[in-house]
Amino acid sequence: MYDKFKIGHYTDDKNKTGCSVILCPPDTTASCYIAGSAPGSRETALLHPERKLRHIHALLLTGGSAFGLNAAAGVVRWLEEKGIGYETPFAKIPIVPAAVVFDLYLGSAAVRPTAENAYTACEKAVPDFSEQGGIGAGTGVTVGKWAGLEHAMKSGLGIAEINHGNLRIRALSVVNAVGDVVGRDGSIAAGARSKEGNFLAQDDPSRRWQPPEVGMAENTVLSVLMTNANLDKLQCFLLAQRAQSGLARAIIPASTSFDGDIIFALSNGRQEAPVDLIAELAAEALRKAVINAVKRKTE
Numbered sequence: 001m002y003d004k005f006k007i008g009h010y011t012d013d014k015n016k017t018g019c020s021v022i023l024c025p026p027d028t029t030a031s032c033y034i035a036g037s038a039p040g041s042r043e044t045a046l047l048h049p050e051r052k053l054r055h056i057h058a059l060l061l062t063g064g065s066a067f068g069l070n071a072a073a074g075v076v077r078w079l080e081e082k083g084i085g086y087e088t089p090f091a092k093i094p095i096v097p098a099a100v101v102f103d104l105y106l107g108s109a110a111v112r113p114t115a116e117n118a119y120t121a122c123e124k125a126v127p128d129f130s131e132q133g134g135i136g137a138g139t140g141v142t143v144g145k146w147a148g149l150e151h152a153m154k155s156g157l158g159i160a161e162i163n164h165g166n167l168r169i170r171a172l173s174v175v176n177a178v179g180d181v182v183g184r185d186g187s188i189a190a191g192a193r194s195k196e197g198n199f200l201a202q203d204d205p206s207r208r209w210q211p212p213e214v215g216m217a218e219n220t221v222l223s224v225l226m227t228n229a230n231l232d233k234l235q236c237f238l239l240a241q242r243a244q245s246g247l248a249r250a251i252i253p254a255s256t257s258f259d260g261d262i263i264f265a266l267s268n269g270r271q272e273a274p275v276d277l278i279a280e281l282a283a284e285a286l287r288k289a290v291i292n293a294v295k296r297k298t299e
Helices: 065-081 115-124 205-209 233-250 275-295
Strands: 006-012 017-034 055-062 098-100 157-164 167-176 180-182 188-190 220-229 262-271
Touching: 006 115, 017 065, 017 115, 017 233, 055 065, 055 115, 055 220, 055 262, 065 098, 065 115, 098 220, 157 275, 167 233, 167 262, 167 275, 180 275, 188 275, 220 233, 220 275, 233 262, 233 275
Parallel strands: 055 098, 220 262
Antiparallel strands: 006 017, 017 055, 017 262, 157 167, 167 220, 180 188
């Protein structure tokens, strides 16, 4: 059922905001790991391994900061109309966790994704995860904000997939980080730049160690892992937790006190594999997704 995941986007290029919806196949097990200190989210408490609920029906990533959480109502409505949800004696309840990025400074702070926008994204959802860049929740995101917004560089939404035999891991990341995005060799792929276009930390990486010139709620990296590995809820949590190392390999500094990073892990499949193998593949896929988020951006 791994191939049954679908993704849809709503993109507002004029106001530099948007949202992305992942529609899950039946019996998708989910958990999440919150790595940042300033997350904005909805129903993530349900995903903790000690909570009873195991499956989710969709996941929303959205711009608009806390205002954007209202867009989840559109996903819930779309699922309800399709008869999808958690079965109760009285109604089917769609379970739709959501998380936000702060993107109110690039476009209009008064325009945020709405329930209708998220509904539209559901209508557009397809099993093709090839579209990347400045789309959906990645429309208004930036990186390298440790030196202030005036030095930040455009980012986006990135996706990467790794296959190992029959095991499949797909990673998606909306990169709105305090830090710079770096390659394997430490070279800066995107980050804080001078007016002349030079990377500020290229010659002195220690400049990133100072308190960033941004606020507590203005940065977040939202990531999603999708796999055909047969994982229970606790294993999904541990997978999300372990995949944090992928962010640390690609972003410097990563998951700071000024970021609200969240990693979701979604399992739908019967493939058996050692958990350490799955975790390392997930971390590498997430690293590549972050790099793709800045490589595939639209200016």
